[in-house]
Amino acid sequence: MSVKLAVIGVGNRTGKYLHFFSLHPDAVELVAVVEPDPVRREACRKQFSLPEDRCFASSDIFFDSFHEPCDGVIIGSPDRFHHAQALKAIERGWHILLEKPVAQSYGQCLEIAAAARDKGVKVGVCYVLRFLSIYRKVRELLDSGAIGRVTGVSHREYVGIDR
Numbered sequence: 446m447s448v449k450l451a452v453i454g455v456g457n458r459t460g461k462y463l464h465f466f467s468l469h470p471d472a473v474e475l476v477a478v479v480e481p482d483p484v485r486r487e488a489c490r491k492q493f494s495l496p497e498d499r500c501f502a503s504s505d506i507f508f509d510s511f512h513e514p515c516d517g518v519i520i521g522s523p524d525r526f527h528h529a530q531a532l533k534a535i536e537r538g539w540h541i542l543l544e545k546p547v548a549q550s551y552g553q554c555l556e557i558a559a560a561a562r563d564k565g566v567k568v569g570v571c572y573v574l575r576f577l578s579i580y581r582k583v584r585e586l587l588d589s590g591a592i593g594r595v596t597g598v599s600h601r602e603y604v605g606i607d608r
Contacts, residue, residue, distance in 0.1 A: 449515050451477035451539075453504050453530055454522035455485045458571070459546055462519055467492065476515055478509045479522075508533045516537055528553040530570065535560045541568045 450466075450473055452459050466473045477499045480486040490500045501507040504526065517540035520530050528548040535539050535557070547554045547570055561568045586592045 447472055447474040448473050448517065449476045449513075451475070451478060451479070451507070451511070451518045452489075452516050452524075453479040453507070453520050454544075455480040455489050456483070456491070456521055456580055459519060459521035462521075462542075463489065475510050476513055477501065477507065479504050504530050504533070508537070517541060520544060525549060528557065531557045532560055535564050535566045535568075538564060538566060542571060543568055544571050 447470070452463065452475065455463070455478060466475055474491045475489075477488045478493075478495060479501045480489065481502050482510060483502070486500050486502065490497065499511070501511070501512070504522065507566060508530075518530075518534045519542045520527055520534070521544045522530060524544075524546055527543060527546070529571075531541055531543055531548070531584070535553070541561075545567070559570060560566075582600065587595060
């Protein structure tokens, strides 16, 4: 039995999850995609053989008209939409994998948390980089005193043109 998931926003991060979906079709079934960019939406539709009526240009249309079975949703849309989309997904009883930041304010975060708690929905927040093995190893070495003590941090992340 596979988990039925929808995705909102088919950008860089969601693309990583979709790659996982394609590698594990027995574990995850993509049931709907929401993406305002028609080229990205169509590419996703073709990759996962989705019917056109499961591909949406806006989350408002998606939440108003999608009524198929769905276990959860990955929200990878622009940050300013996270709060409203999360609340609508929670209202539907869907579990959420939510890209950071959760919302635009602390109050919105509390509102999402309260709604999820009341509905019995799980909301996972993606803070992916902090769990990379390199960061765990640095933490281990610092905690052990093997490399001295931290007096300052300067972090740079060199990313490609797709970021």
